[in-house]
Structures are given as C-alpha cells and as structure tokens.
Amino acid sequence: MIGAPTTPHARRSPPTESSSGRVHLWRTWRGPLLVIAVVLLGSALVAFLQRSPAVTGPLDPRSTAPSGAHAIVDLLAARGQAVSRVDTAAAAVTQARGSSAVIVITDSAYLPDTALAALRHSPGNLLLIAPDAAALAELAPHIALAGPAGLRPVAAGCSLPAARLAGPVVLGGELLRPDAPGGWLCYPWRSPGSAGQPPVSLARYASGGRIITVLGTGAPFTNLYLAQQGDAALALNLLSTGHRIIWLVRPPGALPVPAGSPASSQSLIPPAATWIALELAIAVLLAAAWRIRRFGPLVAEPIPVPVRASETVRGHGRLYRERRARARAAVVLRQAVLARILPRLGLPYDAVPDTICQELAARTQRDESAIRAILFGSPPAGDAGLVALAGALDTLEGQVLTQ
Amino acid sequence: MTLTGRAAAAALAGIGVILIFRVLAAVVAVNAAILTMIAIDLLLAAPVSALRFTRTGDATVLLGGTARVQLEVRNAGRRMLRAGVRDAWRPSAGASPHSVSMRVPAGGQAAMTTSLTPQRRGDMQAAVVTVRSRGPFGLASRQRSRRVPWTIRVLPAFPSRRHLPAKLSQLQRLDGQHRALLRGPGSEFDSLREYVTGDDVRSIDWRATARRGDVTVRTWRPERDRRILMLLDTGRTSAGRVQGIPRLDASMDAVLLLTALATRAGDRVDFLAFDRQVRARVVGAQRPAVLAAVTNAMALIEPSLVETDAAALASVALTTARGRSLLVLLTDLNPAAIEQGLLPRLPLLTTRNRVLIGAVADPAVDEMAAGRAAADEVYDAAAAELARGERRRISMILQRSGAQVVDAPPAKLPGELADAYLGLKAAGRL
Numbered sequence: 001m002i003g004a005p006t007t008p009h010a011r012r013s014p015p016t017e018s019s020s021g022r023v024h025l026w027r028t029w030r031g032p033l034l035v036i037a038v039v040l041l042g043s044a045l046v047a048f049l050q051r052s053p054a055v056t057g058p059l060d061p062r063s064t065a066p067s068g069a070h071a072i073v074d075l076l077a078a079r080g081q082a083v084s085r086v087d088t089a090a091a092a093v094t095q096a097r098g099s100s101a102v103i104v105i106t107d108s109a110y111l112p113d114t115a116l117a118a119l120r121h122s123p124g125n126l127l128l129i130a131p132d133a134a135a136l137a138e139l140a141p142h143i144a145l146a147g148p149a150g151l152r153p154v155a156a157g158c159s160l161p162a163a164r165l166a167g168p169v170v171l172g173g174e175l176l177r178p179d180a181p182g183g184w185l186c187y188p189w190r191s192p193g194s195a196g197q198p199p200v201s202l203a204r205y206a207s208g209g210r211i212i213t214v215l216g217t218g219a220p221f222t223n224l225y226l227a228q229q230g231d232a233a234l235a236l237n238l239l240s241t242g243h244r245i246i247w248l249v250r251p252p253g254a255l256p257v258p259a260g261s262p263a264s265s266q267s268l269i270p271p272a273a274t275w276i277a278l279e280l281a282i283a284v285l286l287a288a289a290w291r292i293r294r295f296g297p298l299v300a301e302p303i304p305v306p307v308r309a310s311e312t313v314r315g316h317g318r319l320y321r322e323r324r325a326r327a328r329a330a331v332v333l334r335q336a337v338l339a340r341i342l343p344r345l346g347l348p349y350d351a352v353p354d355t356i357c358q359e360l361a362a363r364t365q366r367d368e369s370a371i372r373a374i375l376f377g378s379p380p381a382g383d384a385g386l387v388a389l390a391g392a393l394d395t396l397e398g399q400v401l402t403q
Numbered sequence: 404m405t406l407t408g409r410a411a412a413a414a415l416a417g418i419g420v421i422l423i424f425r426v427l428a429a430v431v432a433v434n435a436a437i438l439t440m441i442a443i444d445l446l447l448a449a450p451v452s453a454l455r456f457t458r459t460g461d462a463t464v465l466l467g468g469t470a471r472v473q474l475e476v477r478n479a480g481r482r483m484l485r486a487g488v489r490d491a492w493r494p495s496a497g498a499s500p501h502s503v504s505m506r507v508p509a510g511g512q513a514a515m516t517t518s519l520t521p522q523r524r525g526d527m528q529a530a531v532v533t534v535r536s537r538g539p540f541g542l543a544s545r546q547r548s549r550r551v552p553w554t555i556r557v558l559p560a561f562p563s564r565r566h567l568p569a570k571l572s573q574l575q576r577l578d579g580q581h582r583a584l585l586r587g588p589g590s591e592f593d594s595l596r597e598y599v600t601g602d603d604v605r606s607i608d609w610r611a612t613a614r615r616g617d618v619t620v621r622t623w624r625p626e627r628d629r630r631i632l633m634l635l636d637t638g639r640t641s642a643g644r645v646q647g648i649p650r651l652d653a654s655m656d657a658v659l660l661l662t663a664l665a666t667r668a669g670d671r672v673d674f675l676a677f678d679r680q681v682r683a684r685v686v687g688a689q690r691p692a693v694l695a696a697v698t699n700a701m702a703l704i705e706p707s708l709v710e711t712d713a714a715a716l717a718s719v720a721l722t723t724a725r726g727r728s729l730l731v732l733l734t735d736l737n738p739a740a741i742e743q744g745l746l747p748r749l750p751l752l753t754t755r756n757r758v759l760i761g762a763v764a765d766p767a768v769d770e771m772a773a774g775r776a777a778a779d780e781v782y783d784a785a786a787a788e789l790a791r792g793e794r795r796r797i798s799m800i801l802q803r804s805g806a807q808v809v810d811a812p813p814a815k816l817p818g819e820l821a822d823a824y825l826g827l828k829a830a831g832r833l
Binding site for chain 1: 405406407408410411413414415417418421422425426427429430433434437487489491492493494495502523530531532533535546548642643644645647650735763765767768771772775777778779781782783784785786787788789790791792795
C-alpha cells in the first residue's frame with residue numbers, strides 16, 4: 001500500500017491514477033479539440049464548395065447579377081466577337097493595338113488621371129459608359145454632363161443606324177450635352193417648355209481617326225435591361241465598331257478616388273470618437289480596478305491526496321499485464337479456486353491432486369482428465385487461453401458450490 | 404480602498420455626456436466628477452476600525468450536517484455603515500452565503516448568519532471577516548479584514564448509527580437468555596431458584612439444595628462492567644481510500660457503533676488512537692459521556708504517513724487496559740505490517756485479554772477478482788485473488804494466534820464487529 005498524505009473526510013474524490021495523467025489530459029481536452037476541428041473542417045468545406053465570390057462590379061462580363069454584363073458578352077461571343085476583360089487601363093491600351101478594337105470603359109470613376117491620359121492616346125474606338133466629368137474632359141472634351149434622369153424607354157430621334165434600327169430603348173442615368181456640333185446625338189430628352197438643344201443619352205462622333213461613343217447609362221448592357229425594348233440591339237450595334245472588344249472593368253477592390261485632395265484615414269474619424277475612446281478606456285480601467293481587489297484574503301485549505309486502498313493490487317495487475325505473466329496468473333487463479341472448493345469437498349488443504357480430481361469427477365460427473373487439465377494443467381498458451389481457463393475455473397467452481 | 408462597479412458605470416454614462424458636448428472639456432469634467440465622487444466616498448465611508456464584532460452559534464456539527472454561526476456587527480462609529488460583509492472560512496467548510504450587504508446606522512447593530520456544511524472532519528476555524536464600507540455615492544469603498552475567531556469541531560458522521568436500535572434489541576434478547584443457565588467465565592452469579600424440568604443439571608447448586616431440601620439451581624446474569632479498549636490504528640495503512648473514503652473513517656464508524664453498544668450493555672469503554680505515538684486517548688470516562696468523548700477525540704485524528712509501531716502499541720494497550728479486557732483493534736490486514744509488526748506481539752496481548760481485530764476490506768478488489776471480460780481483466784483478477792488470498796492467510800494466522808478477526812467492507816464492518824462483540828458477550832467470553 002502506498003502511503004500518501006491523505007486526510008480523511010467525506011468528500012468523495014474521484015480516484016486518480018498517477019500514471020494516467022496524460023489520459024486524463026486527453027479526456028479533458030478532446031471535447032474542445034473536437035469542436036475546434038469540426039469548426040475548422042466545416043469552414044474549410046464551405047470555403048471550398050462556395051464558388052469564389054464573383055468580382056461583381058457593375059457591368060462586369062463575369063457577373064450574372066442584374067447589374068452585370070454576362071448576357072451581352074455571351075451574345076457577342078455567339079456572334080463571333082471576342083471579348084477580353086481587363087481591369088487596368090494599361091492592359092486595355094496594350095490589347096487595343098492592332099486592328100479594329102473597341103475599348104468599353106464601364107466605370108471611369110476609379111480611373112486615375114494617368115490611366116485616362118493613356119486611354120486618350122490609345123488606338124481603337126472608345127465606348128464610354130456613364131462617364132464622370134473627369135473622364136469626359138479627358139476622353140470626350142466636347143461633351144458635358146447635363147444632370148441625371150430616371151430610366152424609361154426613349155425613342156432614337158436621330159439618324160444613327162445603330163440607334164434607329166434598335167427602336168425605343170430603356171435609357172436614363174446621366175444625360176449628355178454636346179458643346180460643339182458634329183457627330184450623332186441620339187435619344188433626346190425633351191422637356192416641355194424648354195427650348196434649344198435637348199440633352200441626349202447617346203453621343204457618337206469621330207475624332208482623330210477613332211469613333212468615340214458616349215452613353216449616359218450602362219442599362220442597355222446589363223443583364224437586367226438587355227431583354228427590354230431595343231436595349232440588346234442598341235448594345236450590340238454600338239459594339240459593332242470593332243471586331244475585338246476590350247472590356248475595361250473596375251479592378252477588384254478599387255474605390256473611386258474622390259475628386260478632392262486624397263483624405264487621410266484619420267480625417268475620416270469624427271473628433272468626438274477620440275474622446276469617447278478615451279472615456280471607454282477610463283471605464284475599462286475603472287472596471288479593472290473594481291475587479292482587481294479580492295473581497296478579503298484567500299483562505300488556504302490543506303488538500304488531502306486521495307490514494308485508493310486498492311492501488312497496490314491494481315499495480316500488481318498491471319505488472320502481470322506488462323509481463324504477460326500467464327503462468328503466474330493461472331497458478332494464482334487455480335489456487336484461489338482450490339482454496340474455495342476444498343472445504344466444500346471436505347478435503348484438507350494439502351490434499352493431493354489425484355484425490356481432488358477423483359472427488360471432483362465424482363461430484364460433477366465430468367471427465368477426470370478434463371478436471372485435471374483445468375486445475376493442474378500446463379500454463380495457458382496465450383491470453384485467449386488464460387481467459388478460457390478463468391472461465392473454466394468459474395464453471396467448475398459454480399458446479400461445486402451450487403451442489 | 405476599492406472601487407465598485409458603479410465607478411465604471413459612471414464612466415460609461417460619461418460617454419453619453421461627451422457625445423452631447425463633443426469637446427475635450429466634457430471629458431475633463433466627466434472624469435473630474437467621477438474622481439471627486441470617489442474621493443468623497445472614501446472620505447465619508449464609515450471606518451471599519453470602528454466596528455465591533457461578536458460571534459455566537461454552533462461549536463460542533465456532525466460531518467454532513469449544517470452548523471449556523473451568527474456574526475453580530477455593532478457600529479461604534481459616527482457614520483452610517485453601508486457595507487458588504489464577508490465571513491470567510493476554508494473552502495471545505497462549505498460556508499454560505501459568500502457575503503451579505505448590510506446597513507448599520509451609527510450606534511446600531513446588525514447580524515449575519517453563515518451556514519456551514521463542512522465536507523471534512525476536524526476543527527474548522529473562521530478565517531477573517533472582511534468589510535467593504537461604501538461611501539454615500541457607492542463608487543468607492545474602504546475595505547479591511549478583521550479576525551473574529553470561532554472554531555467549529557466537525558465530528559465523524561457515525562452513519563452506522565442506524566444499526567444501533569437493532570443491535571440494542573439483540574442485546575436485550577441476550578439479557579433475557581442469560582437469565583437462563585448459560586454460564587461463561589465472565590458471567591456473574593445472579594440468584595438461586597427452584598429447579599424446573601429442562602434446566603441444565605450442571606447448574607444445580609448442591610450446597611443450596613442441601614440447605615433448602617429442594618433442588619435449587621444457580622442463575623447467572625450477563626457479564627457487566629467488562630472492560631473494552633478500542634485501539635484505532637492511524638498509521639499509513641489507514642490512509643488508503645475504500646469506496647472514496649479513507650479506511651480510518653470507516654474504522655471510526657465501527658468504533659462509534661461498538662462504543663455506543665458496549666456502553667449501553669454496561670461495559671466500560673476506553674479508546675486509544677495510535678501510530679507511533681498516542682494520537683487520541685479517552686480513558687476512564689464516565690459511562691454516559693464515553694460516546695461523546697470518543698467522538699470528540701476522533702474528530703481531529705488524521706492518518707499519519709508512518710508505519711505503526713506495533714511493539715509500542717502493544718505496550719500502551721497493556722498499560723492502558725486495566726485488568727482483563729476486550730481489546731478491539733481497528734487496523735488493516737496488510738501482510739507486511741501484520742507479520743512483522745503485530746503478529747510477534749500478539750501473544751503478549753492474548754495471554755490476559757481477548758483480542759478482536761476489525762479490518763476494512765476493499766470491495767474494489769472483489770470486483771477486480773470477478774473480471775473476466777478480457778485478458779487484461781483476468782490479469783487484474785489474478786492480482787486481486789493473490790491479494791485476497793494473502794488477506795485470508797493473515798486473517799487465519801491471526802485467528803490461530805488467538806485473535807478474532809472481522810474483515811468486512813466499510814458498509815458492513817460496524818455491524819459485523821458489533822455482532823462479534825454480541826457473540827462474545829452471549830458466550831460469556833468477555
């Protein structure tokens with residue numbers, strides 16, 4: 001028996017095994033570890049199964065959202081017009097070299113001045129969709145913005161074949177006002193009572209050997225409006241100025257650069273936020289000061305070390321297991337059974353095996369040699385043999401004791 | 404000093420003020436206000452040093468029971484006390500509530516009651532009383548701990564008390580039997596009466612028969628005033644836990660039942676707890692007080708991690724036992740400890756006294772011995788059989804040397820030991 005500083009008391013402490021500390025640790029942590037593993041695996045699975053989120057800028061050829069341009073690009077491909085999607089102006093300029101390209105600028109707001117300048121000098125026709133003032137000034141200086149308008153079907157009202165053939169088209173967005181005559185101006189927005197040249201939605205003119213088309217809205221190109229009125233026709237007609245179409249979209253993560261001076265991130269924080277953060281920090285400190293002091297000192301408790309009385313027996317059993325001490329275990333089990341049945345048989349403790357076997361055979365009507373093999377046989381050959389021997393001993397003992 | 408949650412809450416509320424004014428001055432003002440209130444709180448909180456504490460309540464409790472201790476707080480200061488009061492005890496004392504809040508006007512008093520449900524035997528001492536005296540705003544408080552001593556003695560639980568009525572009725576039946584003609588070396592002459600058919604002819608008192616001219620028999624009454632010395636081994640073997648509780652506690656239970664029974668039977672009970680020295684001793688106590696004295700003495704005994712000195716134990720037992728006694732030794736049938744310690748000294752004890760040895764058997768070993776499910780379990784079963792065999796062998800050797808042995812699991816030991824005592828008494832062999 002192992003002595004250890006124990007203090008008797010009625011608390012039922014769970015028995016501890018010093019050697020199973022690692023097992024205990026494992027048992028303690030396997031639950032949380034399993035949960036963490038499941039969460040990680042699950043999120044990884046979800047991440048794999050999910051299609052990578054489409055870079056869904058408006059008028060993106062890959063986007064199937066209502067504001068995307070997947071449908072028109074499909075139509076173009078069916079007609080044999082190659083569409084290459086680029087997200088930088090430099091790439092667009094590079095690809096535009098060669099024969100009959102048209103660059104579609106879907107979102108000029110994010111384009112820096114250098115990109116606009118590069119586009120201005122690039123070869124190929126230009127199609128500007130809903131440009132901002134800066135892009136117009138650089139790429140189509142004769143055209144100015146004339147205020148917004150709601151989307152509605154508008155008649156062509158011009159002689160441009162592309163527009164005339166398409167019929168009424170759902171348009172709106174930014175309206176355009178040319179400040180110099182020339183080119184085509186289509187889809188005028190006539191308001192009652194106003195005189196002079198009405199603002200238009202589409203302007204097309206030739207300049208420096210390239211055709212520049214400005215459309216006040218991207219609506220005809222979007223998946224949403226493509227099927228309405230003559231939108232599809234207009235879109236396809238407008239794009240037929242080149243065989244290769246270079247579709248310049250907003251680069252992923254790009255923010256439109258504000259017109260003014262670049263703002264620092266600090267200037268975006270309202271001044272009160274700093275004070276509130278300071279006061280929050282003070283509140284946290286006060287809360288820490290509140291919780292930091294214990295309500296009175298700790299009270300020490302002499303903790304007893306619980307030791308099982310059966311610890312040595314268990315240790316002995318583990319030694320037997322370790323050494324696979326079958327022979328020894330068999331001897332012990334046989335002796336124990338003999339010690340219990342001999343008084344029942346009315347035999348002395350030092351009775352010889354022959355006598356015992358004869359007596360047992362007579363009592364149980366079993367074969368004497370079988371009984372001899374059980375009680376005095378050779379040591380079992382394997383662990384299975386040991387278990388079988390233990391079972392046989394139990395059966396024999398049961399037969400004797402229940403008589 | 405210590406802050407309260409209100410200080411942090413005030414700072415959070417200050418955020419609202421700052422949101423309204425949105426200037427640095429608001430921040431300064433809010434924090435200055437909080438600081439001022441904290442200062443006022445600290446200044447105006449009732450001083451803890453002006454409090455006077457007194458305790459009343461239970462001084463003893465049975466293990467598993469609940470004791471109540473009142474703590475009276477008198478405010479001798481001049482300010483109103485608004486405070487949280489914590490009466491701290493060791494964790495195993497099972498004190499509740501953790502703390503109470505009280506308001507005591509100047510010169511007034513208030514009380515708190517702490518319920519203690521101890522989980523361990525022994526003396527539970529009150530640690531400290533801590534007071535958190537809050538100021539008028541309740542943002543900050545003064546905190547101080549004071550020592551207000553109190554001790555609760557936690558007595559052994561005596562769960563086998565429920566066996567006592569049954570054993571006492573057995574004892575009474577024994578009494579009636581004894582009026583008949585059983586006779587043992589310890590029984591005493593009671594009276595002479597006329598012979599009735601069926602009486603043992605050996606009990607005929609021929610001298611009285613001759614005197615009276617009528618066949619007369621002697622009757623005997625059960626032996627009384629026998630001496631019983633309980634010896635509790637508190638050495639290392641008593642520390643091992645059987646079914647979660649130390650052997651020592653199971654032995655104590657048996658000692659208590661036997662003490663209760665023997666005092667009712669009119670015997671004198673003495674008690675010794677011993678390992679290398681005497682740990683507890685109850686000798687010559689008056690009969691009604693013995694059980695209480697033994698219980699009280701046992702409350703403080705803990706197992707010592709030393710080998711019991713059997714020689715010293717034998718000599719102390721012999722000097723303590725006045726005249727012929729029944730020696731009841733509660734120990735473990737540990738082969739090494741018994742063979743080298745007790746066995747050589749047993750003849751010393753058995754020459755004049757009767758020796759009854761009680762041992763706590765471990766049911767876990769029996770469970771192991773029955774394991775057959777896998778090879779590993781069979782190995783364990785072999786180890787368990789070996790241990791049981793050793794225990795049986797030691798028990799047989801002890802019995803051969805003249806001691807009577809009761810080896811039983813904790814739940815059965817008190818009852819079986821009491822039965823052994825009743826058996827000895829019935830046979831008149833005390």
